[in-house]
Amino acid sequence: MKDIDVCTTYSKELKKVENPPITIASKSKAEKRKKSSLWGQVLQRFLKKKIALVGLGFLLFIFLFSLIGPFFSPYATEGVNPTQINLPPSSEHWLGTDKLGRDVLTRLMFAGRISLTVGVGAMVLSVTFGALLGILAGYYKGIIDQIVMRIADILMTLPSLPLLFIMAAVMSEWKVPTEQRLYIVMLMLSLVGWPGLARLVRSQVLSLRERQFIQATDALGLRDHRKLLNHLLPNIVPLLIVSGTLSIGGAILSESVLSYFGLGVVPPTASWGNMINAANSLIDFQKRPWLWIPPGIAIFLTVISINLLGDGLRDAIDPNMKRR
Amino acid sequence: MSKALPLLEVKNLKKYYGDSSNLFRRNPEVVKAVDGVSFTIEKGETFGLVGESGSGKSTIGKSILRLSSITDGEVLYKGQNIHKLSKKDMRNLRPKLQFIFQDPYSSLNPRIRIGDAIGEALIDHGLVDKSEIRERVLEVLDICGLAPYQIDRYPHEFSGGQRQRIGIARAIILNPDFIVADEPVSALDVSIQAQIINLFSDLQKERDITFLFISHDLSVVEHLCSKIGVLYLGTMMELGSRDQLYGNPLHPYTKALLSAVPVPDPTLKRERIIIKGDIPNPADPPKGCKFHTRCPIATDMCRIEVPEFREVEANHFVACHFA
Amino acid sequence: MRNYVLKRLLYLIPTLIGASMLIFFLYSLVPGNFVDSDPNLTTERKAELYALYGFDQPDIERYFIWIGNLLQGDLGYSLQFQRPVTEVLGNYIWSSFFVALASLILTWLIAVIIGVVSATKQYSFFDSFITIIVFAAMATPSFFLGLILIKFLAVDLGWFPAGGMITTGSNLTGWDYVKDVAEHMILPVLVLTMLGIGGLTRYFRTNMLEVIKQDFVRTARAKGLKERVVIYKHALRNALLPAITLFAFELPALFSGAIITEQIFNWPGIGAIYMQAFTVRDYPLLMGFTMFIALLTVISNLLADLLYGVADPRVRLK
Amino acid sequence: ACSDEDSGTGNESEQATNTETQTETETSIVVEDARHEATEPAASPALAINRGDTVVVGLQEPGGVFTPYFNTSGYDGNVQAVMFPPLVEINEAGEAVPGLAKSWDISEDGLTYTYNLQDDLLFDDGTPLTAADVAFTLTLLHDPSYGGGTDITEAKIVGGLDYKNGDADTISGINVINEKTIEVTTEVVNARSLRLIGGQVLKKDYYGKDYQKGQLDYLNALHQKPVGAGPFRFVEYLPGQEIRFEANEYYYDGKPEVAQFIYKTTEGDSLQFFQTGELDYSALSANQDNFEFLQTLGFADINVYTSSAYGYMTFNHEKEVFKDPKVRQAFVLGLDRQTIISTHYQGYAEVANIPVSPTSWAYTDEIGSTKYDPEKAKQLLEEAGWVEGADGIREKDGKKLTVYYFTSAGGLGDTLIPIAKENYKAIGIDLQVEQMDFNALLSRVGNGDHDLASFSTTMLTDPYNGIENFHSKSASSIIKGFGNEEIDALIEATIATNDLEERTNAFHNLYKALDENPPVILMDYKKVLSGTNARVDGFEPNGYRGIASSLKDLKIVDVNK
Amino acid sequence: MAKEPILQINQLLTQFYSDGGKVNAVNNVSLEIREGQTVCLVGESGCGKSATAMSVMGLIDPSSGQVSNGEVLFEGQDLLKMKKGDLRRLRGKDFAMIFQEPMSSLNPVLTIGEQITESIIEHELLSKKEAKQRGLELINLVGIGRGEEIFSSYPHQLSGGMLQRIMIAIAISCNPRLLIADEPTTALDVTIQAQILDLLRNLKEERNMSMLLITHDLGVVAEVADYVIVMYAGKIIEQGPVVELFKNPKHPYTKGLLAAKPVINQRREKLYTIPGQVPNLIDLQPSCYFSERCEHCMSICTTKQPPMKQIRDSHDVACWLYEEEVSV
Ligand SMILES: Nc1ncnc2c1ncn2[C@@H]1O[C@H](COP(=O)(O)OP(=O)(O)OP(=O)(O)O)[C@@H](O)[C@H]1O
């Protein structure tokens, strides 16, 4: 469905990273010494991308803000305080309080932990599934490929939001402690996310297979696990890195959409998504902007910076798109 | 030639490409990439395979090493049919049979240091103790004209010629008996090409390796090979020793090829045979003699009858009605 | 060509069977059913209703009944609406379709233009500016975007209706009706467009960047053609080609609606109905709809390939 | 963070101060039921004023089944209410008043009901509505293939089961005396039968034209072409958009002044539509914010009234923990309901003390309590054998006092969850929360997976509806395993007579018993907040019928006067 | 050969931007092509041959490089100073170009006919119909039959050799006076190469075109060139009439190139090799760029660039070996 198509649009873009970068250049000796590894080169190129660096900087800030911010806050996330309801920002509560008298700034920090965890977790899971299955399918072809790809096809025929609804309902059967509900959310998002990635990886592996250096492993008679782990995997890492970064943003957004339907992280655990959603009425919108602006900006900036970062990484990894 | 078993014997090799995944109907459009090719390679010999693009050279090379399956025929290495070996036996045989690729830029994994790339197969086959690997790698690096300090570098830090050397080092470190070199110098500049060609001839002499050398450059083949086969649309047109082929080419195709090679001498005014037209679509090869569409001396017979691959003089075979 | 299509159609069967099983069994795992949604029913009454609706049969059996009906084109009977699923879908799907179509066209138009301009002026101010804007649109949750637009454009400024499809109680016909509906469409279309535009713009930009580095573009320049011709005739055509597949992929989205946007704008579309059906576990409707989308997806995949074949002479099918 | 502190003393003092501040707010904050006239009617948006004598009300998407008794969606019920008045109506106090029946008699023994129809009663197609239509309706409800949600058999009409399960052709207990009179005999006294039997009427010639016993499928074709006898006549259904009605000139109480009535499909709170004037009437979640919102609009007549429903949190009585009434009492006392309710509803709800709304004749504030007493709760838990464990969570026989609380997303839960977690933690209960959608909630509660679960009753047209589930024979899946013979007897007593005073006493006795042995944690009596565009007069919503009974009185007024 | 130079390049400097800094791909190159002359530019990969051609055509992608200095005089007009529109009108009309990869140099989604007539319509202002007529003639001229059929086919349906002929047809469609061919036969088989070279030779003669042919194959040079220019690392190191240069190469690099190539029927035991490899263009110090690989390297070679010196009539070489005054 369109609303939640974030993940697929990323994969649209990702088609472009399929061809892994092979730098064909003979560098002078002086240069050779300072960039002895491929990743060193990537790093160097990356460091030249100002916008991407801004993105990275902001992400770091958000991470620090969420991870160590709460230690500096005098308030507790769940400290309900009915006498302090809906206060506007003040020197005491920099971002005001919500309808339960909780400090918005503190919640924003805790929510950041959750949202980032969901984002990163869902990314890690879907990248793991997607990469593993994609490699197996692309490398072994035949029956394994058929099975994996048909499952992916089938999953992809189902619209994602309904699929998430179903999964949320099904998974609510499992007795998961409130605090750990986010793991369920991660799992759900990754289940929706892996087929697209698996396809990308598979097609990449199929094209890598035709590359002479992979054919060379056949000629050398190397064992399969060596071919897969030492030869194939490192060559799809760039793809995984780029699609991984981009999917973090997608997952954070999807979580907020799930929260909108009450299928996300369970309150009182705060996520940026359910914080915005708690203020999702015309009244709060109008009268208490401090409830929705901070989480809104947090999501917005995080997703933007992740995108910028991902974009920068893509350009850095793919040297064809060189800038003067 | 002794009666002893040849190192490699290719018998009636056929390789058809086609859409075999079609469940419902066999695709009629099959490309007969290799269509019944036979030849033998004696130990220590360098066999040259020439032909235009798409004539099936690489396919033969890969089929011989079982890097691709075959449709029909036999590939006998020291008498054993390579395509009938079990997976395990084949793996054990791999180190003895090596392949050198055409494209120096894509034949090395960009993410693996060249020292590892060269030594990897030794480890994987358990041929050498881990501690000795580096030594062995340095040894072959030296043979191939690379400096020891380059062992920990990545492929992108090397030029094309150097990469081709790495590819060669990777093959010879396994002490192979037989190497298929698929156009190993085609992508290189003249000055570098000469270096690699010399390296090959040194290897031939010093290591007693048997080569199947694939190239479309007749001058290179002449330089390196003792026996040469000329391929056209998957069929062998002429096969003979170097002197026979260059001194007395019998097939009109061979003649045309030879005369088409530009010679770097502006004063030389040769009578050239320019054969007309393009190579036919391999999916739909001409009937009769496959070369008849471009042959300057073709007759009606050529259009109908497939010429026999005959031995016209000792070890000189040709497939032409008029040779 | 005909064989190819036939073959592809045959390949669809296992995918569809798989999808139908997945759909059926996933939904059957969902806790709750239509009868349960009324807490006031007595146990006996529930049992009666279970029997009436066939909920008491084993899943496998119900699956085969369902799939059997499906094969006859019978999507079942909506419990909530008490009428055939096809009829319910028919009631709502077109309004979803029009919104989606309008936003699709708009999205593509804008994305192509922006993509081309920012690719030809890579790293210019325009490019960076658009990049930021586009990312911004991508980074806003849809419900939030909807709320902002309603608040400012509909309620405060009163430029557009806040929701719905027609002016309540209006009896307009002909052009007036079209105009009325169009006016109501603006905001939802705007939201969908903003959401969709990001990915597509980036996609076109990357495509264009790739294409304009190709040899044939150089050839076109070497011929002395005007830059406009080089970009729009030679480059854009090639950049659009892979996108044709994407376009076909959007087909199911045209019918599957946009759950959130429809809900927010009160648009009488299939997305909103889906949500409602889910809350009361109207499984025939849910499954019928999901299956319909699965079928569309599969067909549009095929269509994408065929279209690509038609559009790209390189893969044009024999 | 303070919430993480385990030390009992620190918490107690804090809690104490908390309670203090709450009692302070508590008294000042509950809002009275009232009607607030618009301050500035002329501010009504042009969109609304220009609409003339068409009145638009928001309603969630109906299912499109407009035949009474056959709808599966409650919203369809709202649609039907416009066209199908019942024989016996209900007023704002929950008392039976005349509807299509101008009067009725109940026999001495309480078993026979005789309904006398209004004079000149016509369907909206102009044909007469007679006792035969009523008889047909009742017969239809007994049809074996009837799949709707009304269980007529509860009234135990004589011969009803023979018709339903046997092969009787008619129901012997239904007697059409004449065109205007019908007599129904039942087997047991049931205070609810009057309204159950005296419900909405289906036109026999229309809905019964093709009727054959056991065959009701033909009705499906009629669901979207209703013929009723209400103030408005059905005109058109635009799925997902609106349902249109027009004034019914055959209505027995006179044709309404408003020419057209429309239910517009909206989703959730539709503030924006009310604000822009697309809706003339809108019911909103009751809270101070929404109230102020309506006030600032200026053109809204505001109604605040109390709903007839109550909210509660049910125990899973099949779990061993809750077998002991002391534990349940501790759960009641240990939850600061007052804070939760006043925080969430900002005065637009009060804490429930008995399982019936204050609007009902059965209500009394003398029974039950709303107080928060964690000390008492702790004591009760101690008595029940739950002693504090190492981590502050109570244990008994090595089992921790961890309870799973199920609730649907949104609503009160957002406020309740954090406070309840804190409250319960303070008395040594570990509360785990799971949120799910409402249907999953019902299903999982039905399976007995829960320990606690939140629900609200529907509108309680009879106080009996609020307690029937506490009967040990009750089939309710929500409250299973509760009750004993004593309570059963008390429950049965509440309907065993038609006399209101006797019933009131019976209810009070029951409420007392339930207070000692709580089946649920009573939560709230909610207010309903509605805004009416000042251009429309006559909306008198109440807690039993919503706006249905006032539709006939709607008038358009000139806002500039 | 006293004919007017049709193209004269003076002190051309073309730079590309790269990670390590600016790359002087074409480094102060000066050359001229006279009317009716075929000039061959030879050199190893990366020595700046294509960059030179692209600079002339004004096709250096502005996002990756620029022409920083110099003059490119086409019939006396400096192309570099010309307005973009004016240059565009000359390009493809008065001078045209053929590229190395025929497969990728034609637009895959347009028909051959469309691509041939396009420039005719643009430059000659003919109608579609006339252009088609012209197109068919051209197809015929480059030696492919079945004009109509080819006209409506797509590039992927033709073989490499045919495509290269089409490229040639496009290039000569407006009767250019100068044809630049950048390795037109490198991607083709020998038999096809022979056909194409033959075609180019004939066309040149018939139409009295001048030609700048870029190649790295000395055999090709020997067959078609009138005049040869040898480039190394962005610089011209030797130039001269073809016979003179092959008979009497002066620069050690030129000599090496000629000796390193295996020649048919002239088998040697060992090929001559030039040691080392082409230097990286990024950080070149002032020196003879070939000095690292040169057998005759002297101390001056590593510190100073040799100037271009005329050895004989129009045979120039840039090598310290031939500078008398430095032999100190
Ligand atoms: N994987 C494949 N699938 C289908 N056809 C193939 C495949 N590989 C090669 N062919 C076809 O087989 C024929 C022979 O190919 P091969 O690569 O052996 O030629 P070659 O002589 O090595 O040519 P080149 O000089 O271009 O390398 C060609 O017509 C080619 O199109």
Ligand SMILES: Nc1ncnc2c1ncn2[C@@H]1O[C@H](COP(=O)(O)OP(=O)(O)OP(=O)(O)O)[C@@H](O)[C@H]1O
């Ligand atoms: N677009 C570009 N961006 C950066 N560097 C470039 C670009 N194009 C060419 N170069 C560099 O300029 C130098 C000259 O390139 P050029 O293409 O002119 O070589 P060439 O002589 O044509 O080689 P080849 O025989 O391989 O075609 C090379 O070092 C190359 O790396």
Ligand SMILES: [Mg+2]
């Ligand atoms: Mg090959």
Ligand SMILES: [Mg+2]
């Ligand atoms: Mg070049």
